Amino acid sequence: MFVGGSVISSVEFHAHMALVIFMSKCPLACRYCHNVELLEDDTEKSFEEIKHEIDSSADFLDAVVISGGEPLVQTDEVIEILTYIRSIGLKTKLDTSGIYPDKLKKILDLDLVDFISLDVKAPFSKYRKITGADIGSEVKKSMDLINSYGVHLEIRTTFVPTLHSKEDIVVIAVEIESDVYTIQQFRNRNVLDPALEKVEVPNPHDLAELAGEIKPHFKGIVKVKSAEFGEQVI
Numbered sequence: 001m002f003v004g005g006s007v008i009s010s011v012e013f014h015a016h017m018a019l020v021i022f023m024s025k026c027p028l029a030c031r032y033c034h035n036v037e038l039l040e041d042d043t044e045k046s047f048e049e050i051k052h053e054i055d056s057s058a059d060f061l062d063a064v065v066i067s068g069g070e071p072l073v074q075t076d077e078v079i080e081i082l083t084y085i086r087s088i089g090l091k092t093k094l095d096t097s098g099i100y101p102d103k104l105k106k107i108l109d110l111d112l113v114d115f116i117s118l119d120v121k122a123p124f125s126k127y128r129k130i131t132g133a134d135i136g137s138e139v140k141k142s143m144d145l146i147n148s149y150g151v152h153l154e155i156r157t158t159f160v161p162t163l164h165s166k167e168d169i170v171v172i173a174v175e176i177e178s179d180v181y182t183i184q185q186f187r188n189r190n191v192l193d194p195a196l197e198k199v200e201v202p203n204p205h206d207l208a209e210l211a212g213e214i215k216p217h218f219k220g221i222v223k224v225k226s227a228e229f230g231e232q233v234i
């Protein structure tokens with residue numbers, strides 16, 4: 001399987017200690033993508049190597065997060081890893097862009113995930129501008145599917161000042177349904193579109209203010225994630 005790397009983190013699974021495994025490959029081309037090196041990375045690891053990596057830190061882990069890239073490009077491999085994580089009693093989380101609702105359904109049918117983070121990158125009708133592909137309806141299908149299975153769902157949007165307006169974020173807040181909505185701070189280093197390297201990183205106080213504005217439009221918990229303050233509940 002194609003795996004670009006892994007890190008241990010306490011911010012990817014609601015304050016649980018988690019091993020985050022970055023599956024390579026993604027068919028999208030989000031202009032602000034900062035995992036550029038993962039998009040076409042050809043580093044291969046065997047399931048045994050991944051298993052060894054999980055086992056060697058399992059004593060102090062609560063969870064394993066499968067992230068990317070887009071993990072569902074390698075659905076069978078992801079199922080193999082998730083099944084193993086479940087078998088040793090750790091919690092599981094999947095990060096996805098929601099472009100493969102049918103593959104996602106396969107994982108939901110197997111009851112392999114405790115928590116899903118779904119990127120909603122734009123209002124569903126404006127996806128092409130951000131990702132280069134008109135896939136908003138597929139992402140909405142994924143969101144509805146996850147909610148129908150009752151899996152804990154966080155929806156995340158990376159706010160890029162030149163690509164999103166504040167109104168876009170309000171529209172997203174109205175369109176989505178999830179337990180948590182997180183506005184993430186855009187980072188301007190190592191991004192796919194070099195023009196975005198000149199765009200200023202949004203101030204975390206402005207993001208908190210924006211999050212406050214959308215609260216009346218969203219039923220769940222609203223958060224902001226920034227380099228300065230980590231994860232803040234608004």
Ligand code: SF4
Nearest residue numbers: 026028030033069097
């Ligand atoms: S931001 Fe995520 S979905 Fe978009 S190109 Fe990068 S890895 Fe793929």
